[in-house]
Amino acid sequence: MQAGFYLAAIFGLQVYFGRPQTQVRAPVTYAVLAAQAFLILVPLTQFGISWTGMHVLLAANAVQVFPPRIGWPLLALISAAMVPVQLLLGATTADIGEVLIGSVVGGLEFYGLTRLARLITVVHAARAELGEAAVAKERIRFAGDLHELLGLSLSTVGPKAVSAKEAVKTDPARAKEEVGEILKVARHALADVRLVASGYREASFKDESRTVESMLIDSDIEVEVEGSHSDLPVHVRTVVVAVLRAGAAEVLQREGVTRCGITMRQSAGTVELDITDDGEVGDSTAALPTAATDTAATLIDRVEALGGSLSRTVRPGGGNLLHLVVPPGTTTESDSLRGGGDDPAEVSATVSTWVMRTVFIGFAVSVMYTNLVRGRDVETLLTIGGFVIASLIVQLGYISRPGLELSPRMRYAVLGLMAVLVFGPLPLLGSLWHSIPGFLAGSALLLLRPAAGWFVFVAVLVTVPAIKAVNLVHPLLVVQFAGSTLITGLxxxxxxxxxxxxxxLRSARFELARIAVAEERMRFARDLHDLLGLSLSAITLKAELALRLMDVDPDRAGHELVEIGDIARLALADVRLVASGYQELSLNDESRSAESVLVAADVDVRLNMHYGELPPEVRTVLATVLREGVTNVLRHSAKGARCEITVRQVDRMVMLEIVNNGAERVAAPSVGGSGLRNLSARVAELGGELTAGMSVDGTFRLSARVPA
Structure with a gap:
């Protein structure tokens, strides 16, 4: 009766330690551990040697409650303390050895089951942390790219515009030179925007090569693609894909091309891309002779920034070879997303594997020790040892190996092999048979469907005592074997x-982080295009206009140069907005800027703005739609066109409409890039709708309706 009371109290307290939400370093936890220690140690004086197995709970809980530098020595100390206790209670040397092995294995069993339950809860709760950290790291890298590629370029535009304005009347030649520099910077920055924006999308060499292959085949060019490379850092992969696109464009523009080869190779120190064709050989030695000068220069700069080279040579048998060589980088995207040594998922995975392997090895050691102390002959020990070790290898190498997925056939084969290894010694040893049937019972639950798994589990539990009973083993030992099989299997x-x-869970966290980073890159690409495209186009347009006006209207040219400086400052602010992630724009400011840019392009503009106070996110999205719409007007309209921009609010809906009667007829609203697709996604996020297309009367209409 007393023993039942003690057991109920001990396991009642054990429930507290098994709860995932238990704070292991809290004062109440130390108090519960002390109470459990009292209930485990005091009954030793009453129940003697039959009570000695209870100390494994105390040892396992000590490892959980105390820091590792204290907990693990305590486990060893508690296990060692049982030696003199056993001697005082009259145990034999063999009994003491079994107690020591049982203490270590049992302590790890309880520790593993309790600790892993808590680790799963911790990792699940922290599943978003890795994604947040990866996104934060990506934002820092992106901000650095923006500052390097755009910030420094745009910061020179304002001073040059001021210098040019001051020299318009006094030194026209110097003014023209300064404006020419502004044009060069603006065009180069536009090329940078396109390259960086495309690079921050998920650039896959495999996917891009398929697209290029399809394009070339559609142009009646025979294509052969060979690719062999591992996971590359995103900045390396981006440049490789950009060179592939540019090289394919070169092939399409070259005369007489009937065959094209694309080969990707990676060695320990380099990544190489070769694009060959049998077309006409040009006079130019430039790597990308037919590409836009700024685009080619930007791409070559990016290649050289990685420590690589891009060159075009004439093939010995005729034709052209575009050859890219870049170092593979030191950190792959997978490496950058995975946590470091302190990451809870990595620590949990390591601890779970270590505990599982140690416990299973402990089972094997226990079996061998039991047979050794019972005086088995060498042949029997070798037979049992061979089967036990083979069972352990199958268990750890296949059945319990984390991350290994077995096919249905392989599952049945492995389970059958385990059955042979567990029961194989029986015909050879008879009554001396000793194995680990718990491996087979637990593996059935892991490899088979629940109904079949539990059927095999129960069958093993029934078979083991039946075999022992047939061999006239003592009834108490039969019960012991049955209990051992049950516990081991579970x-x-x-x-x-x-x-x-x-x-x-660790893999799921990595996948969530990868998705989060991909979404963040898409946002970067979208914001680069939407926020900076118009500003840089406007600087280019106004610089060209100022050059034309310097000789005929110096005052108007000076006015345009002042506006160039203002736009450059706004563009720098946009760079900071994109990098920081806070894209809040003013619809009023954007409408005034749009009017100024369109007037400079000889477009007749009419603004109709009728709206009240709008939420920041609605105002920002509409301002972005206005930017993209004006960019399309500049891109597709002839001089002298008329553009009407209307913003009106009715009840809880606000609508922005841009109507352009001078647009060239286009095949689809997506022509010219991904801008309209980006805007559609942004508007849809707010529950609105964006439409764009040509009307019957030849006008192009862009309309966005968003709940206010």
């Missing part, structure tokens, strides 16, 4: 399932 199932769960 521990094998529990530790393996939990280890798998930890590894799966």
């Amino acid at each position: 521990v094998v199932f529990g530790l393996t399932w939990m280890a798998r769960a930890v590894h799966q």
